[in-house]
Amino acid sequence: MNDLTAHYPGRWWHKLADGRIQCDLCPRDCKLRDGQRGACFVRMREGEQVVLTTYGRSSGFCIDPIEKKPLNHFYPGSSVLSFGTAGCNLACKFCQNWDISKSRDMDRLMDQAGPEQIALAAQQAGCASVAFTYNDPVIFAEYAIDTALACRERGIHSVAVTSGYIHAEPRREFYAVMDAANVDLKAFTEDFYFKLTGAHLQPVLDTLVYLRHETKVWTEITTLLIPGHNDSTAEIEALCKWVYSELGPDVPLHFTAFHPDHKMLDVPPTPPATLSRARQIAIAQGLHYAYTGNVHDAEGGTTFCPGCGEVLIVRDWHRILTYRVTADGHCPQCNTRIAGRFGHYTSAFGPHRIPVRLQPNL
Template sequence: MLDDGRLQCGLCPRECKLHPGQHGACLVRGRVGDQLVLHAYGRASGLCVDPIEKKPLYHFHPGSDVLSFGTVGCNLACKFCQNWGLSKAKDLSRMVASATPQAVALAAQHAGCRSVAFTYNEPVIFAEYAMDVADACHALGIATVAVTAGYIQPPAREEFFARIDAANVDLKSFREDFYYRLTGAHLQPVLDTLRYLRHHTSVWLEITTLLIPGYNDSPAEVTELCRWIAGELGTDVPLHWSAFHPNHRLRDIAPTPRDTLERCHDIALSQGLSFVYQGNVRGGRGHTTHCPRCDAELLVREGFAVVRNAVAADGTCPHCGQKLPGRFL
């Protein structure tokens, strides 16, 4: 509670300050009396069984199924949002009436899923709900995955990711100006989250960058981004380049050319990254996981399907014995 009577939310760097009856920028957290209430708790915008590769996670239980679900709202305001129908939804009726944490965990178990993913919209904004779902999942031996922009305050970050087994973090750009103008957020908290996950948790980490022509795909920026990952996080963190498609408020921008994906792929390799992928395009490079030592094909994919898995049971390359980073079945 602030001196002027407003109530400040401590979940994300926006630090929304609310009068009674107001909701935060995320749309789903609001002030009721002198409390902050998560109006999306226990309600989901959809439940779907997906391949884990669709998140994308290529080194976490590859070839397994994941139960994906989310709510509505977001604490970023990305002009290029590929899922803006949910992230900008103000009508809570878009969600099902009831999806208790136990019900979500049981649905995953009945579907034979190895994990549950908090996805579709930003899971940070429904952190309390996600954490309770995670506890219910772990009680049944089911892992949890966060697909997130990583825009969260340190105290909440520690509590949230303590319940997460794997995360794919969107590193949307390596420029503060991009974050401010196109997402309404800031770069540094995202970098802090990435460092925290890599160096202070056991969460398996992968990164995705959506390449938007003319905005974040210059060779200079891509080189800086890859160099930062290699130096600050390590060369074995998988990086997924994703192709932009015109959407939301950037409908006048052309889709990402294949040449751009290939160029960025080469830059990432030149900066020492061992695992570089092209996540949402078919054909070409960027779908097969190679051994970083002997270059043997260990995980061959067609689309989101793993068509050949040659990783040994102990997670090593059967040809040279090199340990492959990740979590394997």
């Protein structure tokens, strides 16, 4: 598509008997009359179709360490070209990127870039991956899919940072072109999801089970622990038991710190002790890889060998301090296979985010 300012024909919708069109991308099932936008704001009925209004338009591009996504077992130390658009299909009261994800101001979409242009920029910058992040790529799935296909042509991996709130058919098509995903499992109660995100828990669990058992997508999970809302020992135990029984012990689980934002400014930041407690619960439930995030915690960021307990990768926030995994993904001490995607490691990209501007198409 050459005109990136035009609305892109959307997929996954059908006409209803009453004349409305239902968007079938996510479980919100928005039913639209002409000119109406869905809950995500970026998918709109235009005549007799649903269109994506943000195809080719980004809120900005940055080069990040892969650990920032967070992905600790997907080519550690590598760099990733990250971008998002605007809008979101959840309504999280605690959103940490609300100025992007809840924006209805299209002027925030400052950069225009087509899929091939993004793939070329990643290759020229030496990035191993492109990440669809900052807001949920589910809502710009057509753009993300096309970009992932362009990246695949250049040997660049594609990473989805997502809440996993998507219907089965688009889920198959979306993840068929992804290499890795970090899924936000925001809590482990329906009450939390309904009251604080305006969504439901089960579709997210369905996405995680699908990713783990029906795809080759490398998957990690992030849970933002919010004091008084999803940080009880009982809920964390239940979450970890579910991950162990339904996904297995090798899916990395990140517990990250909340800071007051958006509509939850009255809730205090997450104490580091809460993250450490959650990590210990995960380990006690049999998970091999549990991490803390958004805090300086070398132990909580360290990858230990599940076979012999050897220290393999030491991290402080997004900085790698020690790296000892073999190129083929084994512990050098006992040769236990370390779950993930690994390669030849020389040095880490580093902890810093580097904003970049893509040149406009000629």
